[in-house]
Amino acid sequence: TNKDVLAQITSASIAGDLVLAAAYSHELPRYGLEVGLTNYAA
Incomplete structure (x- = not known):
């Protein structure tokens, strides 16, 4: 999604x-887990 990362x-x-x-x-x-919660490049 545009707001969350789904794993x-x-x-x-x-x-x-x-x-x-x-x-x-x-x-x-x-x-x-408190850091890295935005989208990552592949």
């Missing part, structure tokens, strides 16, 4: 992809 850990299979974990950047300060 996902996924598992791919023939039957379909499975999202194992996901987090938005605005949630990360609750887990101790």
Whole structure:
């Protein structure tokens, strides 16, 4: 999105992809991450 960074850990299979974990950047300060919450270049 234009406001948040979305991170996902996924598992791919023939039957379909499975999202194992996901987090938005605005949630990360609750887990101790306070810097680097804006979009990064690839």
